Amino acid sequence: MADATTTEPRLRQPRDTATGGSWAGKMPGAKRRGRGRTQAWLWALPPVAVLALVFLYPLALVIQQSFTTDMGETSAEPYSEVFASQAFRDALGTTVWLAVGSTIGCLVLGFVLATIVAFVPFPGSRAVAKFIDVFLSFPSFLITLALLFIYGTVGMANGIWTDATGASAGPIDFLTTPWGVLLAEVTFFTPFVMRPLLAAFSQLDTAQLEVASSLGARPLRIIRQIILPEALPALGAGGALVLVMTLNEFGIVLFTGAKDVTTLPMLVYSKAILESDYTAACVVAVVNIAISVGLYSLYRVVSRRAGA
Amino acid sequence: MLVHSRKGRWSAWAIFLALFLPLFALPLLVIAVASFSTNWSGAFPSGFTSGHYEKAIRGASLQALTTSLLTAAAASVLALAAGGWAALAAHSLRSRGRRVLDALFMLPVAVPSVVVGLAVLVAFSKPPMLLNGTRWIVIIAHTILVTAFAYQSVSAAVKRLDPAYEQAAASLGARPAYVLWKVKLPLLLPSLNAAAGLCFALSMGELSATIMLYPPDWLPLPVSIYTATDRGSLFTGSALAVVLMGTTLLVLLGLSRIRTKATYR
Amino acid sequence: MSAPAMTAAAPAAGTRASGIRFEGVSVAYGDTVVLDSLDLTVEPGEVMALLGPSGSGKTTALRAVAGFVTPASGRVFIGDRDVTGLPPYKRGVGMVVQQYALFPHMKVEDNVAFGLKAQKAPRGEIGGRVAEALRMTGMDAYAGRYPRELSGGQQQRVAIARALAIQPDVLLLDEPLSALDAQLRAGMLAELARLHRELPDLSILYVTHDQVEALTLADRIAVMDKARLRDCGTPQELYRRPATEFTASFVGNANLLRVAVADGAASLDGTRLEVSGDVTGTEGTLCVRPHLVGLGDGPNALRGAVTGLQWRGSSHRVTVAVAGQEVTAEVRELRTPPGLGDEVTVHFAAEDAHLLPQGGALRG
Numbered sequence: 001m002a003d004a005t006t007t008e009p010r011l012r013q014p015r016d017t018a019t020g021g022s023w024a025g026k027m028p029g030a031k032r033r034g035r036g037r038t039q040a041w042l043w044a045l046p047p048v049a050v051l052a053l054v055f056l057y058p059l060a061l062v063i064q065q066s067f068t069t070d071m072g073e074t075s076a077e078p079y080s081e082v083f084a085s086q087a088f089r090d091a092l093g094t095t096v097w098l099a100v101g102s103t104i105g106c107l108v109l110g111f112v113l114a115t116i117v118a119f120v121p122f123p124g125s126r127a128v129a130k131f132i133d134v135f136l137s138f139p140s141f142l143i144t145l146a147l148l149f150i151y152g153t154v155g156m157a158n159g160i161w162t163d164a165t166g167a168s169a170g171p172i173d174f175l176t177t178p179w180g181v182l183l184a185e186v187t188f189f190t191p192f193v194m195r196p197l198l199a200a201f202s203q204l205d206t207a208q209l210e211v212a213s214s215l216g217a218r219p220l221r222i223i224r225q226i227i228l229p230e231a232l233p234a235l236g237a238g239g240a241l242v243l244v245m246t247l248n249e250f251g252i253v254l255f256t257g258a259k260d261v262t263t264l265p266m267l268v269y270s271k272a273i274l275e276s277d278y279t280a281a282c283v284v285a286v287v288n289i290a291i292s293v294g295l296y297s298l299y300r301v302v303s304r305r306a307g308a
Numbered sequence: 309m310l311v312h313s314r315k316g317r318w319s320a321w322a323i324f325l326a327l328f329l330p331l332f333a334l335p336l337l338v339i340a341v342a343s344f345s346t347n348w349s350g351a352f353p354s355g356f357t358s359g360h361y362e363k364a365i366r367g368a369s370l371q372a373l374t375t376s377l378l379t380a381a382a383a384s385v386l387a388l389a390a391g392g393w394a395a396l397a398a399h400s401l402r403s404r405g406r407r408v409l410d411a412l413f414m415l416p417v418a419v420p421s422v423v424v425g426l427a428v429l430v431a432f433s434k435p436p437m438l439l440n441g442t443r444w445i446v447i448i449a450h451t452i453l454v455t456a457f458a459y460q461s462v463s464a465a466v467k468r469l470d471p472a473y474e475q476a477a478a479s480l481g482a483r484p485a486y487v488l489w490k491v492k493l494p495l496l497l498p499s500l501n502a503a504a505g506l507c508f509a510l511s512m513g514e515l516s517a518t519i520m521l522y523p524p525d526w527l528p529l530p531v532s533i534y535t536a537t538d539r540g541s542l543f544t545g546s547a548l549a550v551v552l553m554g555t556t557l558l559v560l561l562g563l564s565r566i567r568t569k570a571t572y573r
Numbered sequence: 574m575s576a577p578a579m580t581a582a583a584p585a586a587g588t589r590a591s592g593i594r595f596e597g598v599s600v601a602y603g604d605t606v607v608l609d610s611l612d613l614t615v616e617p618g619e620v621m622a623l624l625g626p627s628g629s630g631k632t633t634a635l636r637a638v639a640g641f642v643t644p645a646s647g648r649v650f651i652g653d654r655d656v657t658g659l660p661p662y663k664r665g666v667g668m669v670v671q672q673y674a675l676f677p678h679m680k681v682e683d684n685v686a687f688g689l690k691a692q693k694a695p696r697g698e699i700g701g702r703v704a705e706a707l708r709m710t711g712m713d714a715y716a717g718r719y720p721r722e723l724s725g726g727q728q729q730r731v732a733i734a735r736a737l738a739i740q741p742d743v744l745l746l747d748e749p750l751s752a753l754d755a756q757l758r759a760g761m762l763a764e765l766a767r768l769h770r771e772l773p774d775l776s777i778l779y780v781t782h783d784q785v786e787a788l789t790l791a792d793r794i795a796v797m798d799k800a801r802l803r804d805c806g807t808p809q810e811l812y813r814r815p816a817t818e819f820t821a822s823f824v825g826n827a828n829l830l831r832v833a834v835a836d837g838a839a840s841l842d843g844t845r846l847e848v849s850g851d852v853t854g855t856e857g858t859l860c861v862r863p864h865l866v867g868l869g870d871g872p873n874a875l876r877g878a879v880t881g882l883q884w885r886g887s888s889h890r891v892t893v894a895v896a897g898q899e900v901t902a903e904v905r906e907l908r909t910p911p912g913l914g915d916e917v918t919v920h921f922a923a924e925d926a927h928l929l930p931q932g933g934a935l936r937g
Contacts, residue, residue: 037401037402040397040400040401040405041401041405043396043397043400044394044397044398044401044405044409046393047390047391047393047394047397047413048394048409048412050390051390051394051412051413051455054428054448054451054452055415055416055424055427055452056412057431058427058428058430058431058432059419059427061427061430061431062423062426062427062430065430109327109331112323112327113324113327113328115310116320116321116323116324117324119310119311120310120311120317120320120321120324122321122324128328131332134557135332137505137506137509137510137513137556137557137560138509138513138553138556139512139513139514139515139530139552140513141515141530141533141534142335142336142339142549142553143335145339145533145537145542145545145546145549146334146335146336146338146339147335148537148542149338149339149342149348149353149542149546150334150335150338154348154349154350155348156338156348156351156352159349159350159351159352160351162350163350163351186331187331187332187335190331190332191332209310213310213312219310219311219316222310223310227310244417244418247420248419248420248421248422250420250421250422250515250516251515251516251530254515254516254519254534255534255537257538264420265420265421265422265423265516268420268422268423268426269422269516269519269520272426272429272520273519273520278430281426282426282430285420285422285423285426285427288420288422288423289418289419289420289423292418292419292420293415293418293419295418296414296417296418297418300411300414
């Protein structure tokens, strides 16, 4: 049955391409692809429609409101008013320097900690990685709450100081200043840098490190010449994400309760909820969106390059 | 192994502990200890009590917990449905369409949560969609905020899924809908589960948008933690925070147990 | 193995055994042509091997039949049906791929039943057909297992059972044995041959880069290289009378010698050689299999110095330089092998020396 002799020897296939006609042959495939793509778009439509209704449309309303004066006219006047106010300028400055400062802090701290966890492993270093994941699932304001107990005026640190020196009050009083926010943000957001770094480090071939040290390179040199270049994409992606998140952070600032630390999100909240000035709130919101969406787009580009 | 000398290794570990313990471990420990204390003025707290917890699991606090749980559950389910659907639909689009959907569904991550709250407040405070003052406005805001994460997780999982399964199913005569239901979704289940956990945790801790939107009868736990600490009841706030963290962890643990059952390979 | 066994799972005997026909099928990704106007017919009930190195377009051809690549031009027929524009699920082909792609979340029996359920086969039939497909592949004892609990060879059998359960007209096998170790592979080859005897109406398109698999299993072999079909014929034809140098060297080993042609014979280094094949023209390429070259005097004797000697246990491989070209002879182990540089004589019979057809040589 599966016997070669029953099938007669067949002619070698002609190499002529004209059979069937290439144009006629193109049609069915092209039509099918066209139909398939329309269908794919139809499937994408429902979630996009929902997103548009509950998110894009409200966002558009915010932008529209930001260009509407109290009289109901459309103009850029609300912007010039808000830009002229000292409160807004202060908030913008505070927001940017807090975000940049926290990001740098997170990058440095995250790199040091991740390098030790990955390359100088100790019993329990896997548990540390687990702890990082758990830490990420907690809300940010818990950190501020904890810092109140540790560095508050009657907290642990000052308590240890007064116990040791006998003074009536401790010297530590930075929680209600931007430095308190900075500390909380660095603490909370460092894991966001560590996670992509640890992922990148797990891809690194440890043989490289061994070869390097067998060639006489010292640890600092290996870090600079092998580990750091490998970590750069992850650092870039993690850093950009943290920058965006710190620009948008609200819970930490709110819990600090300091009157002199006002960031853009805080300003949006106070204009809208405390002062009921929706137009001003919308203007600040638009500025905040512009900054963070711009940076976030940058992050997407960087992280796509990093393959994250 | 980067550092070979014993001394070098110990000093690296010392640096690690000196940074890690006060920055990451201490805050959580302090909240846990404070939640059992009546007084903290000085180096250490005093006055052991479980009273804060007795209050935390009764009355308004208990209601705040159930409110948070219900909100997080609803937001996770909705986000998973919308984000998962979008991610699956995006996968069958060409690269440009996929990028458009990626951008649209990742946008909520870039927009500050406070602004999402403001936008939802502006949009749903007037007819025809008058939802301000109801629990739905909170649930909608949470859904928007976590959908991006659901989209991202499912999208990554769909990309990792070996197309050979889908193709084997198609060659056996299964239509796309049948393939989706019987092959793709079951294989994506572990990732969907993980995404659900992420969405749930994020929604449980959401404060920024919630504080702009919550009606008096739908007050989630993070808001009550804030009102407690704002009043100066730091110890009650701590107890509530521990309840929040504990509940979140319990739910995550439960989900990860399902995950191990659903992982086939 | 016997005829009655086939009734349950084989396509109802004699109804519609159908083959596969490619008509000028081209596939391109962007500017890269991965399949260049393929014309090929697989007869009903035939096993056709697509043999070629990686990147030769053989897998693309198979995927064009399954419906996973859309030809830029040309048509694909299964039986008389033009399936060129049909989605994969309407084609009714069975397919087995290298990594098997068994559904990890389903038991073996559910994997095998998948296609029947997807096509809404009558409920009462499914159980019997699943059992039959598992019996044919020898996997009936494993129906309740999950794929992860099976060995590679067992997963392979389940994948075949899954493809056979839908009673396809054609079966597509894409490098089905390449994930198995050598010993299992030999066993599976025999198994596949036996399966085909049980299902004589089933046309099989078998993609492989392994000439042994192709020679063992195929009724005919289509040799592909660089997106094109280079040669097609029965294994014997291809082995004994290859049409191109590529076929000669890819299907088995070959000595390929440039020779002058005159008066119905070839000549090399002034020695007249009696050969078979295409003896027109003035020069050509002569193909002689190494194991058909003998040491010592005989017909078509050539003399030269030994340039290479390999001992392979049961045989010796002796390479001799003749007029600047190398002739390799594979002979039974020699008691006193020649040394390097020794002058020896090699010979081969006229019917074992095949002159390649003019113009058939691979260009470019």
